[in-house]
Amino acid sequence: MTAIEGRRREHEKPAGWNVDPVLILVLVLLAGFLAQGPVRRLLSAPVMQSWMTVFVAVVVQALPFLVLGVLLSAALAVFVPPSFFTRALPKRPSLAVPVAGLAGAVLPGCECASVPVAGALVRGGVTPSAAVAFLLSAPAINPVVLAATAVAFPGQPQMVFARFAASLAAACVMGWLWHRLGRPDWLRPRPHEHGEGGTKGAVFWGSVRHDVLHAGGFLVGGAMAAATLKAVVPASWLHAAAGHAVVAVLVLAGLAVLLSICSEADAFVASSLTQFSLTARLAFLVVGPMIDLKLFGMQAATFGRGFALRFAPATFLVAVAAAVVTGAVLR
Template identity: 30%
Template sequence: MELPKHFQDFITLTLSVIIEALPFVMLGMFFSMAVRVWLPHDWLLQHLPKQPFLRRALISLLGVLMPVCECGNVPLARGLLTKGLTPAESLTFLLAAPILNPVTIITTQQAFSDDNTVLVARILGGFLIANLIGWIYSSTQQDAMLRSEFIASCKERDDNSNRLIDALHFFKHETRTMMPALIIGAMVAGLIQVVVPRETILLLGNSPAWSVLVMVLLAFVVSICSSVDAFFALAFRGTFTSGSLVSFLTFGPMIDIKMLSLMHTTYRRTVLVQVSLLVVLLTALLGLVVNYVF
């Protein structure tokens, strides 16, 4: 018996998100394992600047060295937290790294090769928004940002006498934590795309202001990895404004459904709600500036 079309679409969309994200999640888990087990505990603290603004700026640029999209950055950020980064600094990295990823930069340049405004606005906007949010949260109580389960896991296995066993332990723990979050996030993204037809969203995107909000919503729903989202956005170029495309390309790597699900393995729900609202406001403002100024 043939399954209902909506259910088929739900399965297809869910699997597409999982298949697209899984390689990057696995790569991020390997990076996280290496950082946790083989990176000396004080190495980051010794080599990063002491000045808070310079420190966060350099941390946000780590994405240039690690070609992992937002999905893989979550387990990597968890590893960096165990090596001395504060939750606010880790949040700065999470928001900036997928946009400053060299693969993301190259694909954006290829997709919008005749319009440097989109590429420059995406890079500068992502960097500034990530550092602004990192600065805001640097003045809060840091441990209060994290889930108690993650804090407890950081205290496990302080003895590094057998690094291979430690590596396997951390990889198993990250797999148990990340995979359910990825699957749940993919299912929610698939469900929303089935329930809310894309045509409905497109009908709302005719004005410079509304188009920005519509593309932010679309970025949240479709949950495309930052390494390929530029070509997805290119399909809307004839219908939507440049500012709305910039908002899409900036908001999506920072906050989408699967990203929130993955980040919830580490950060408290209240923090994620606050960060999501800040990112919505700032990326919408960025899009409006591009629309009305450039």
């Protein structure tokens, strides 16, 4: 068979399903027009009105901080070379860990950006224990996250200080633990393929578009979950869980893992869970940026499954302990 005949046969193959987006939009609008009566009655129900109020409030408050965090984290990943951190950190790992942890306070980035940045640090020669501390602290104590926490908890500045102290303590403890107990074969950073190629400007905007869509999806999911908890779940259930100090902490820590909300937005979800104590909500804020479902997948993809399987449970326990101790001190 000649090449010309092969191409002719390919053109003669029956076309598959070709989805016309305009047709889909027309069908959706038509369905909405035909079902406007039931939809109007559904939205006018008190439960739905309460759900929509909480959902819109969380999204509208959190979205500016999420976008700002994505812009800053993309600029950090694209325009700041990893060699800068290698020169800035002390050579001794025991000192490099707290310095790297504090670096997270001045180098903004959400957890979606901190994982590839930490991988780049390890590949650039930064000691793994310091990279671990930066990985955990950057999305939890950077200026955007702390500002969002202050806005979400007006009149409660202790929540900002508690989040900073507990998150930094957990990051440093995990860094020191990795220095003492970690093995080199557990940490195998892989190349980060997203955004490679092209000019720095193109890589920057490609990273921004990717992270806004990715993190925005988790924000919407978290806002929906928070609204559902407030509007659908019986208040007696929430009060029963919140009435026991240990159960409340574990419930919100587990919820932080499941919801996987971006750190720039999680404070607004936590502030809506008014049934729970400040210590329980602090556990939500400390655990979420350090370990959740999306982070586990990103860490496994960047550093290897062996790292993620060992790192996630230890981080969860250390983060919960740091939140409880800090909450007890500031109570």
